[in-house]
Amino acid sequence: MFNPSAITVPVPHSLIDAPPIPDTWKHQHLLGLQHLTASEITLILDFAEHLHAATGNGRIKLDLLKGRTLANLFFENSTRTRNSFSLAAKRLGADTVEFSSSGSSVAKGETFIDTAKTIEAMLVDVVVVRHSSPGTPHMLAKHLACSVINAGDGPHEHPTQGLLDILTIRQHRGSLAGLTVAMVGDIAHSRTARSNIWGLLKLGAKVIVCGPATLVSKNWEKLGVEVSYSLDKILPRCDVLNLLRIQFERQAIRPFPSVHEYTLLYAMTQERIRRSKPDILIMAPGPINRGVELTPEVADGPHSVILEQVTNGIAIRMATLWLLLGRRG
Ligand code: CP
Numbered sequence: 001m002f003n004p005s006a007i008t009v010p011v012p013h014s015l016i017d018a019p020p021i022p023d024t025w026k027h028q029h030l031l032g033l034q035h036l037t038a039s040e041i042t043l044i045l046d047f048a049e050h051l052h053a054a055t056g057n058g059r060i061k062l063d064l065l066k067g068r069t070l071a072n073l074f075f076e077n078s079t080r081t082r083n084s085f086s087l088a089a090k091r092l093g094a095d096t097v098e099f100s101s102s103g104s105s106v107a108k109g110e111t112f113i114d115t116a117k118t119i120e121a122m123l124v125d126v127v128v129v130r131h132s133s134p135g136t137p138h139m140l141a142k143h144l145a146c147s148v149i150n151a152g153d154g155p156h157e158h159p160t161q162g163l164l165d166i167l168t169i170r171q172h173r174g175s176l177a178g179l180t181v182a183m184v185g186d187i188a189h190s191r192t193a194r195s196n197i198w199g200l201l202k203l204g205a206k207v208i209v210c211g212p213a214t215l216v217s218k219n220w221e222k223l224g225v226e227v228s229y230s231l232d233k234i235l236p237r238c239d240v241l242n243l244l245r246i247q248f249e250r251q252a253i254r255p256f257p258s259v260h261e262y263t264l265l266y267a268m269t270q271e272r273i274r275r276s277k278p279d280i281l282i283m284a285p286g287p288i289n290r291g292v293e294l295t296p297e298v299a300d301g302p303h304s305v306i307l308e309q310v311t312n313g314i315a316i317r318m319a320t321l322w323l324l325l326g327r328r329g
Pocket of ligand 1: 077078079080081082152158161285286287
């Protein structure tokens with residue numbers, strides 16, 4: 001006799017592995033960390049851990065976002081961010097479109113908005129945009145119906161970089177609360193610094209920004225961070241150093257007499273490691289310039305978590321995509 005209850009219906013893979021999105025998550029876009037709450041940031045970090053494990057540490061492809069499409073819209077160079085957004089989308093089963101301004105119809109005079117709308121008309125669900133002008137993703141979010149993720153808008157914000165940095169620290173220390181994290185180098189031009197500062201402060205870390213006075217204004221104190229011009233003075237207090245690249249391409253004039261002088265005062269060397277806490281974490285958002293912000297021995301040494309940051313980037317971007325797209329029919 002036919003017994004419907006005896007039929008086992010296979011549970012879709014997506015239902016097994018999808019972390020449920022709480023009703024409190026209301027965001028359509030990820031434009032920065034400034035306006036996220038501590039619990040929203042923690043949710044993204046937790047989802048990143050969950051999805052990293054659900055994809056077998058990145059070896060298994062899920063179908064959570066099957067039928068969705070991500071477009072990478074990059075008007076500046078990228079190695080880490082662009083490729084990890086592509087991989088994150090593919091690991092969740094989405095399709096990807098890759099756009100670079102070079103070789104596109106932008107060279108024929110098409111405007112930025114028309115270009116973005118053209119890409120969106122290819123039935124894209126999320127646009128990941130990198131541009132040298134601060135506020136570009138915010139403008140796109142007003143013009144497009146799809147989700148927008150800021151992959152770096154000039155020196156303003158780079159939210160997924162801030163999140164992956166914070167996740168890396170949390171994995172090593174368990175919690176951000178009470179840690180002292182120093183961002184060292186070109187603070188003035190760093191979107192990574194801004195996103196880290198918003199996220200770290202909300203999760204209870206103390207933040208120091210350190211570098212030459214030409215690259216670190218006293219005004220940073222208004223955000224609730226300590227300003228220092230001496231790496232050697234702050235070194236013994238730091239649990240984490242995040243070494244920022246000197247962004248010569250964003251500087252009208254050179255902010256110090258020579259790279260050699262910068263290196264003497266601010267580069268992380270083996271000798272400075274010996275004067276640090278024994279478990280100090282050395283981070284860098286990359287690209288790294290060996291011999292400028294850190295020596296090769298430090299970049300490749302036991303305190304460095306620079307490549308772990310890259311791996312965590314995929315997990316953070318999977319979590320972001322799931323939160324922005326997972327609830328849409
Ligand atoms: N950290 C970072 O944004 O690297 P890319 O410029 O390579 O994306």
